[in-house]
Amino acid sequence: MGLDFKGRVAIVTGAGGGLGRQHALALAKRGAKVVVNDLGGDVHGVGGSVSAAQKVVDEIRAAGGEAIANGASVTDFEAVQGMVKQAMDTWGRVDVLVNNAGILRDKSFAKMELADFRLVLDVHLMGAVHCCKAVWPVMTQQKYGRIVMTTSSTGLYGNFGQANYGAAKLALVGLMQTLAIEGQKHNIHVNALAPTAATRMTQDLFPPDMLEAFGPEAVVPAMLVLAAENAPTRTVLCAGAGAFESANITLTKGVYLGIGDDIDEQLAARLDEVRDRTGETVPGSGAEQGANELRLARQR
Template identity: 55%
Template structure:
């Protein structure tokens, strides 16, 4: 059975919806919980600690341990205070769930740059800020479990969500790099791509569909991603009891000799470039470079040693 006894988890945006569900499940499984929530509306306006305090009360009434903190995830000083208070209260921070987010949906043509920047700041920079605040602490303890929250809107696209999609795909890149940098200290970073009935999906789907999209089913996946035996570098998609993994593959591609390295040469061979036969999943950026250099070296008869 997956348990979190003695572990402490910071969960951002945990006053409602998915964040609250994550907090309740991890607390039920023995974790100490830092319930972070700014208490604003879906578009990020306003603030109140009451939502976080309500979740803390629900956890403690069930025998769990929790504290509330209203840090704005985009403000480094507030986040640092949250981490400090968590360590003083519970002794350490073992788990970070970057869940906080807002929506400012509009078509790209109609979107103000301020709305684009704000959504990026909350989702992407908010996750960066919170992760940075726990990173050295986790390195020193040689243990850490971090979950980013992405979305199909970023991975695949969704009309009217260019700001949200850009932020959510950015988190995948952040996960990839942090896994490489954190590996020697057993810091495992994964990404959850959820779909659930929350304030963010209200009005977008019919009631019958929303009834199937429980937050609890998504939290089951999240709990595994931050467990002792968690995977790493995984994008776990979850919704309505369904679970899948999104993986980024690269086609083998082709090599074009110098005389064919032209726009026309690329156009003429584009179907071969797109051919997925033999595609591979790389775990670092150098793999692609090595593939291309090896093909070029082979053409010229150069030994790379």
């Protein structure tokens, strides 16, 4: 049957094709009313037309669901505010935000134009910031919200030719960490999805015989779990080809070395010990790193 989204209103950005389209269709199928947002540009962020979003809306309506199209660029905060107003005017609430919109401007760092670096940050990171900022007062007032960021294995682990994309994608995890802490008292859960999927943005990266296995629909269950009523919060779920993992930023137990002129030498000599992952933890907040350092200092 699947998870229930009846009565929920969802905004999915970049939902005119690929992963976003699958997200929108799956949410609608499970009862959500969906704002299908898409600028309608190409994978590099060039051009724009609401027809891609409208096509998905037509698909949802044909299947008996409710949806409206929106052509806002996530880089334009006023347009994003207009999109949230459109959802509020139509259905009176916004429960789910899936930040999926993105572009690629791949090149090795040596050859990359700074404008291409900035634009990728603008779409992925600031695009998500704009959308979160626009829905935050609504979700706070409702005392309910589910926000899904789209991160990437490139952000988590790196990938040649994608310095701009990787920087933006890991920044979204940082955004998730703090928004999850700040949203907790308002019942706003914030998570991140790291998809491995063959879409028009990524299809050239996959061996032809694996294209089908890595279809975008295989990633959707992870999004649904992260957007559902009983969703976790501050979770990074990786998904691809029907497999699911969780990624974490961990902290090793560490070593106390003190303060002095030769600490650099001591640290160099004991670096393996500092990096030893035995007993590593996932801190509940940034303050816990400081607390661990204080504990080590007290134990000396």
